[in-house]
Amino acid sequence: xxxxxxxxxxxxxxxxxxxxxxxxxxxxxxxxxxxxxxxxxxxxxxxxxxxxxxxxxxxxxxxxxxxxxxxxxxxxxxxxxxxxxxxxxxxxxxxxxxxxxxxxxxxxxxxxxxx
Amino acid sequence: xxxxxxxxxxxxxxxxxxxxxxxxxxxxxxxxxxxxxxxxxxxxxxxxxxxxxxxxxxxxxxxxxxxxxxxxxxxxxxxxxxxxxxxxxxxxxxxxxxxxxxxxxxxxxx
Numbered sequence: 615x616x617x618x619x620x621x622x623x624x625x626x627x628x629x630x631x632x633x634x635x636x637x638x639x640x641x642x643x644x645x646x647x648x649x650x651x652x653x654x655x656x657x658x659x660x661x662x663x664x665x666x667x668x669x670x671x672x673x674x675x676x677x678x679x680x681x682x683x684x685x686x687x688x689x690x691x692x693x694x695x696x697x698x699x700x701x702x703x704x705x706x707x708x709x710x711x712x713x714x715x716x717x718x719x720x721x722x723x724x725x726x727x728x729x
Numbered sequence: 730x731x732x733x734x735x736x737x738x739x740x741x742x743x744x745x746x747x748x749x750x751x752x753x754x755x756x757x758x759x760x761x762x763x764x765x766x767x768x769x770x771x772x773x774x775x776x777x778x779x780x781x782x783x784x785x786x787x788x789x790x791x792x793x794x795x796x797x798x799x800x801x802x803x804x805x806x807x808x809x810x811x812x813x814x815x816x817x818x819x820x821x822x823x824x825x826x827x828x829x830x831x832x833x834x835x836x837x838x839x
Contacts (some may be wrong), residue, residue: 645825656816656831657772706771710825716777717758718827723771 616709618721626727627697634693635724637707642687644704644712648680651704651723663690663707697728731755733830735817740836741807749802749833751817759820761793761800762827767813776800776816804835812837 617640632720637646646663646720661682662668669682684690694701733753741747751761760779764772776784778793778800790803804811814834818827 647826652755654834657829659826659828662826708772716762716779716820717774718762718764718769718772718825720773 616643616711618707618709618719618720620636620705620707620721620724623722623723624725624727625640625700626691628727629698629728631697633649633694633726634691637692637705641711643709644715645710646684646690647708647718648682648690648692649706649708649720650673651706656669657706660692660705661709689721694726699728700717702726702728712719731767731819731821731828733817733819733828734813735830735833737749737831738834738836740838743807743837743839746805746809747807747835749804749815749817749835751800751802751816751830752823753798753800753830754818755828756799757821757824758795759800759824760819761791762818763789763791763802764829765813765819766832774815781835783795787832807837809837809839811835 619634619638648660649657651657659672662673662677663682663684665684668719681693704723708718735751762777766772778789783792788805793800794829814832816831816832
């Protein structure tokens with residue numbers, strides 16, 4: 615298994631500002647992903663964080679709005695830029711290890727409220 | 730694209746058995762997974778079916794029929810702590826990415 619921590623756990627931000635969310639894993643992992651989840655709703659994949667190269671974004675998500683970094687095999691950041699109230703959501707990172715590829719482990723999430 | 734359908738809510742009595750169905754439409758299907766999420770918590774992996782048939786893990790079982798694009802999660806001997814949301818998710822060929830259904834909120838009542 616993998617133990618994942620996210621910082622911050624929650625935040626309240628003003629519109630127009632940016633927030634960077636950190637995801638730290640206790641072991642090297644093959645893949646890292648970022649999801650968004652509205653309370654009571656499903657999980658939507660934002661992007662795959664690629665080590666040493668640009669993230670791969672899903673339809674509807676762009677790098678200017680959600681820049682992602684992955685400098686090594688255990689750490690990634692997601693920035694929510696120029697925030698609006700519509701960005702209020704829970705942001706989760708998840709990881710996959712190629713040895714147990716069918717299992718995704720999720721971090722505890724970052725609860726973001728934009729005023 | 731990919732789409733998954735599962736019931737939005739299910740209520741069952743403690744000690745009973747409940748089945749949560751999931752139908753999917755997808756290209757390049759590789760497998761079906763199930764995740765559990767308690768309110769305020771992170772999703773946690775329950776099971777994975779890559780081949781047709783039943784997979785059993787303790788009180789939980791999961792079934793897949795690739796020809797019918799259908800699967801289900803079976804929970805036996807329900808406990809109050811099983812009250813949570815359950816998501817089915819599909820993975821595509823050659824990809825670790827998951828596409829999640831909208832989730833089924835299970836309420837276990839005494």
